[in-house]
Amino acid sequence: MPNKIEMNNLSQVYYVRSGESSKKSAFYALKDFTLSVRDGEFVVVVGPSGCGKSTLLGILSGLFKANSGSIAIDGETVEGPALDRGFVMQSYALFPWRTIRKNIEFGLEIKKIPRKERGAISGAYIDLVGLNGFENRYPHELSGGMKQRVAIARALAYDPKVLLMDEPFAAVDAQTREKLQDELIRIWKKTNKTIIFVTHNIEEAVALADRVVVMTENPGTIKEIVPIDLPRPRVSVGTGVSERYSIFVNKIWGLLHNEEESFESAKL
Numbered sequence: 001m002p003n004k005i006e007m008n009n010l011s012q013v014y015y016v017r018s019g020e021s022s023k024k025s026a027f028y029a030l031k032d033f034t035l036s037v038r039d040g041e042f043v044v045v046v047g048p049s050g051c052g053k054s055t056l057l058g059i060l061s062g063l064f065k066a067n068s069g070s071i072a073i074d075g076e077t078v079e080g081p082a083l084d085r086g087f088v089m090q091s092y093a094l095f096p097w098r099t100i101r102k103n104i105e106f107g108l109e110i111k112k113i114p115r116k117e118r119g120a121i122s123g124a125y126i127d128l129v130g131l132n133g134f135e136n137r138y139p140h141e142l143s144g145g146m147k148q149r150v151a152i153a154r155a156l157a158y159d160p161k162v163l164l165m166d167e168p169f170a171a172v173d174a175q176t177r178e179k180l181q182d183e184l185i186r187i188w189k190k191t192n193k194t195i196i197f198v199t200h201n202i203e204e205a206v207a208l209a210d211r212v213v214v215m216t217e218n219p220g221t222i223k224e225i226v227p228i229d230l231p232r233p234r235v236s237v238g239t240g241v242s243e244r245y246s247i248f249v250n251k252i253w254g255l256l257h258n259e260e261e262s263f264e265s266a267k268l
């Protein structure tokens, strides 16, 4: 399979004051981040708070530019935002003046899809994320989890090839989270999208990923990439969880807590 995304030596440095001194020092939110993602691959990024995960997705989306390094999607250098990428941000970033339905139809309007077709597509995604009956409300009238579901529906509705998702299920309850994870896998399989998904939840990472990218902080860079060669569908909760699934969870937990030596990678 050809590579869909090539990230080459991405670095993002901020000059920040440390301590009492007025002198600023360099802080690497991202350093020498290099990763190739295959077409149709599901990559999950985990790492401690502040290690540069949102920075990475912001750069991939084109919303801001890295200090150095480059990104190419399908061989074309990313210069700014475009409809080939859908972005579900950590904060929902809905348009407050638009209803739920109109939020979901935003990308479709830009793509100049006729009104009737827009209505059918937004209807299908409202259904998918379980927001029937709420389509004419405004974002401030929804709960946090519901807003997040609108953001997911909006990103999926205009059918981007690459989906960037920054902790998309963090604000929803455990039951909805599982349902959305299953739906995401179903959509991913059906549409063959390439997904880069950020989470703090190790079980979620192992449930979803083809590969888990474990990051370190300061500088934010790749510590290890763990391929998850578990068959799907994967059971991530309850009594059906397999032994190998738990080994992967432990391995990643160990990497995040600098205890990788105590886990036998060979077992994987």
Ligand SMILES: Nc1ncnc2c1ncn2[C@@H]1O[C@H](COP(=O)(O)OP(=O)(O)OP(=O)(O)O)[C@@H](O)[C@H]1O
Pocket (backbone or CB within 6 Å): 014, 015, 016, 029, 047, 048, 049, 050, 051, 052, 053, 054, 055, 056, 090
């Ligand atoms: N404008 C800025 N000026 C200085 N530092 C910044 C700026 N924006 C982000 N940072 C720093 O860059 C680092 C990476 O931030 P980022 O939001 O990418 O982290 P994250 O991995 O997404 O964290 P979280 O898991 O908490 O969402 C953080 O330490 C943050 O303080």
Ligand SMILES: [Mg+2]
Pocket (backbone or CB within 6 Å): 053, 054, 055, 090, 166
């Ligand atoms: Mg973040």
